[in-house]
Amino acid sequence: MTTKFARHQVAFNTLLSREIRRFLRIWPQTLLPPAITMTLYFIIFGNLIGSKIGEMGGFNYTQYIAPGIIMMSVINNAYSNVASSFFSAKFQNHIEELIVAPVPNYLILAGYVAGGTARGLCVGLIVTLVSLFFTHLSIQHVFITISMVFLSAILFALGGFINAIYARSFDEISIIPTFILTPMTYLGGVFYSISLLPEFWQKVSLLNPIFYMVNAFRYGMLGTSDIAVEIAFAIIILCIISLTSFALYLLNKGTGIRN
Amino acid sequence: MKALSIQNLTKVYKNGFEALKGISLDVNQGDFFALLGPNGAGKSTTIGIITSLVTKSSGQVRVFDADIDIDSEAAKSYIGLVPQEFNFNGFEQVKHILISQAGYYGIPAHEAEPRADELLLQLGLWDKRHTPSRALSGGMKRRLMIARALVHKPQLLILDEPTAGVDIELRRSMWLFLQAINAQGTTIILTTHYLEEAENLCRNIAIIDNGLIVENTDMKSLLNRLDKETFILDLKSPLPTDFTLSGFYLHRLDNTTIEVELKRGEGLNNLFAALSLQGIEVSSMKNKANRLEELFLALVDKSEATL
Numbered sequence: 001m002t003t004k005f006a007r008h009q010v011a012f013n014t015l016l017s018r019e020i021r022r023f024l025r026i027w028p029q030t031l032l033p034p035a036i037t038m039t040l041y042f043i044i045f046g047n048l049i050g051s052k053i054g055e056m057g058g059f060n061y062t063q064y065i066a067p068g069i070i071m072m073s074v075i076n077n078a079y080s081n082v083a084s085s086f087f088s089a090k091f092q093n094h095i096e097e098l099i100v101a102p103v104p105n106y107l108i109l110a111g112y113v114a115g116g117t118a119r120g121l122c123v124g125l126i127v128t129l130v131s132l133f134f135t136h137l138s139i140q141h142v143f144i145t146i147s148m149v150f151l152s153a154i155l156f157a158l159g160g161f162i163n164a165i166y167a168r169s170f171d172e173i174s175i176i177p178t179f180i181l182t183p184m185t186y187l188g189g190v191f192y193s194i195s196l197l198p199e200f201w202q203k204v205s206l207l208n209p210i211f212y213m214v215n216a217f218r219y220g221m222l223g224t225s226d227i228a229v230e231i232a233f234a235i236i237i238l239c240i241i242s243l244t245s246f247a248l249y250l251l252n253k254g255t256g257i258r259n
Numbered sequence: 260m261k262a263l264s265i266q267n268l269t270k271v272y273k274n275g276f277e278a279l280k281g282i283s284l285d286v287n288q289g290d291f292f293a294l295l296g297p298n299g300a301g302k303s304t305t306i307g308i309i310t311s312l313v314t315k316s317s318g319q320v321r322v323f324d325a326d327i328d329i330d331s332e333a334a335k336s337y338i339g340l341v342p343q344e345f346n347f348n349g350f351e352q353v354k355h356i357l358i359s360q361a362g363y364y365g366i367p368a369h370e371a372e373p374r375a376d377e378l379l380l381q382l383g384l385w386d387k388r389h390t391p392s393r394a395l396s397g398g399m400k401r402r403l404m405i406a407r408a409l410v411h412k413p414q415l416l417i418l419d420e421p422t423a424g425v426d427i428e429l430r431r432s433m434w435l436f437l438q439a440i441n442a443q444g445t446t447i448i449l450t451t452h453y454l455e456e457a458e459n460l461c462r463n464i465a466i467i468d469n470g471l472i473v474e475n476t477d478m479k480s481l482l483n484r485l486d487k488e489t490f491i492l493d494l495k496s497p498l499p500t501d502f503t504l505s506g507f508y509l510h511r512l513d514n515t516t517i518e519v520e521l522k523r524g525e526g527l528n529n530l531f532a533a534l535s536l537q538g539i540e541v542s543s544m545k546n547k548a549n550r551l552e553e554l555f556l557a558l559v560d561k562s563e564a565t566l
Contacts, residue, residue, distance in 0.1 A: 004332075006365065007364070007365025008365070010362055010366065010367050011362060011363050011364075014358075014359050014363060014368075015362075015363075018359050021355070022350075088348075089348070092346065092347075092348060092349060093344060093345075094346050094347050094348045096312055096340075096342065097347065097363065097407075099310075099311055099312055100310045100311060100312065100335060100338065100340050101335060101360070101364055102332035102335040102336045102364060102365070103363050104332065254314055258312060258313060259272065259307065259312070259314065
C-alpha cells in the first residue's frame with residue numbers, strides 16, 4: 001500500500017519526465033533556435049556593434065550583455081514551453097488524462113511549471129556555452145546566479161501556464177510573448193544600463209519585473225547591477241506567489257479545462 | 260456494495276441548457292450496466308460528472324462510497340474511462356501513453372511497464388508499442404483507449420461508445436475482452452448506440468432521455484415487456500398481388516419480401532402453417548430490429564410525447 005505522498009511523487013515525476021521528453025523530442029524547435037538566435041545576438045550586438053560601444057558598467061559590451069541574453073532565453077523558453085504544452089494538451093483533449101486521474105491541481109501546475117523550468121534552464125545552459133565562444137564569463141555570486149535563474153524560469157513558466165489556460169487558439173499563446181514579453185525583455189536592461197536612459201524612462205523601467213531579473217542575474221555573474229539584489233528577489237518571489245495562487249484558483253474553478 | 264451511486268444529479272450549462280434534470284441511479288459492484296439514450300440525452304454529461312470532466316450543478320455522486328466532492332482522489336482512483344473521442348497526445352508513443360497514465364495514478368514505471376506490455380499484447384497493439392499514437396488506425400486507437408483505461412486496474416470501467424466506427428470483427432473481439440474483464444470482477448458501465456451490444460453484454464440498464472431516467476431495470480425484465488415483435492420473411496417465389504393472411508398483420512415490402520408483426524406469446528408455428536396452407540415457402544427470416552431497439556424507441560418516444 002503506497003502512501004498518498006508516494007503516489008503524488010510518482011505522478012509529479014511522470015508529468016515532469018513527460019514534459020522533458022516532449023521538448024527533447026522536438027529539439028529542433030525547442031533547443032536549436034535559441035542557440036542560433038543568441039549566437040547572432042553575440043555576433044551582431046556583441047562583436048560588431050559592441051566593439052564600437054566600448055565598455056559598459058566596467059565590462060566590455062559582450063560581457064555586459066551576456067547575462068541578459070542568457071536570462072532572456074531562459075524566460076522565453078520557460079514561458080513558451082508551458083504555454084504550448086498545456087495548450088496542446090487542451091487542444092488535443094489529452095488534458096483529460098490528468099483531470100480524470102487522482103492528480104490534485106497543485107501537482108498538475110507543479111508538473112507543467114517544472115517542465116517549463118527544465119527547458120528554460122536547459123536552454124540557459126546552451127546559451128551560456130555559446131556565450132563562452134564570444135567572451136569570458138565568471139560567476140561572482142553562485143547562489144544569487146543560480147537562484148535568480150531558477151526563480152525567473154519558475155515565474156515565467158507560471159505566466160505561460162496562465163496564458164494557456166485562457167487561450168482558445170494557438171494565436172492566443174503567441175500574442176503575449178510577441179506583444180508583451182519581447183518588448184518587456186528588450187526594455188528590461190538586457191542591452192544597456194538604465195543609467196543611460198532619461199530619468200522618466202529610468203522610473204518606467206523600474207515597473208518592469210524583467211529588469212530586476214536581468215540585473216540580479218548580472219550581479220550574480222559580473223558583480224554589477226542597477227538595483228539592489230534584495231529588492232529583485234523580493235519582487236520575484238512576490239510575483240511567483242501571486243501567479244501560483246491565481247493559476248491554482250483558475251484550475252480549481254476549471255477555467256478553460258472543464259465544462 | 261454500490262460501485263456507483265448517483266442522487267438527484269443536475270447539470271445546467273452556462274448557456275442555460277439543462278442537460279440533467281435530477282437523475283438518480285445505482286450500479287452494483289460487478290455489474291455490466293448499460294446507460295442508453297438518444298444523442299443529447301445526457302449520457303456523456305453524466306459520465307463527465309462521474310469522471311470530473313464536467314462540474315455538476317447539484318446532487319451527489321459516490322464511487323465505491325467515495326464522494327466525488329469530498330474524496331475526489333479516492334473516487335477517481337477507482338475509475339477507468341474510455342471516452343467517446345480520441346484524447347491522447349498524438350505525438351507520444353503508444354507505450355509511453357500507458358506508462359504515463361499509470362504514473363498519474365501513482366504507479367511507478369517499473370510496475371507499470373509489465374502491466375502495459377500485458378495489455379498491449381491482449382489488445383493486439385504490441386507491434387505498435389513504439390509508434391506515435393497519431394499513426395494508429397481508428398480501431399487501434401479505440402483499443403489503445405481501452406488499454407489506457409485499464410492500466411491502473413480500475414474497479415469501475417466506464418466506456419462511452421467504445422465501439423463507434425469499429426468494424427464488426429473487432430467489435431466482437433472487444434465484446435469478448437470486456438466480458439472477460441467483467442468476469443474478473445470489474446464493474447462496467449457502457450453507453451452505446453449499438454443496442455445489440457447492450458442486449459448481449461449488459462445485465463442491467465438505464466435509459467436516459469432529455470436529462471431524465473425514463474427506465475432503470477434489469478435487461479431480462481425490460482425485454483419481457485416487449486409485447487410484439489416484427490419479422491422480415493424472404494419468400495422463395497413472388498406473392499400474388501392480392502395476397503392477404505387472415506389473423507396476421509402483414510406488410511409487403513416487395514414481391515418476395517414481407518414484414519409480419521407477431522404479438523408476444525404468439526408462436527411462429529401458426530404463421531408458418533398459415534403460409535404453407537397458401538403454398539408460400541419461406542427461404543429465410545430475421546428480426547426487423549433488435550428487441551431492445553424496439554423497446555428503446557418506444558420508451559424514448561413516450562418520454563418525448565410527455566414533454
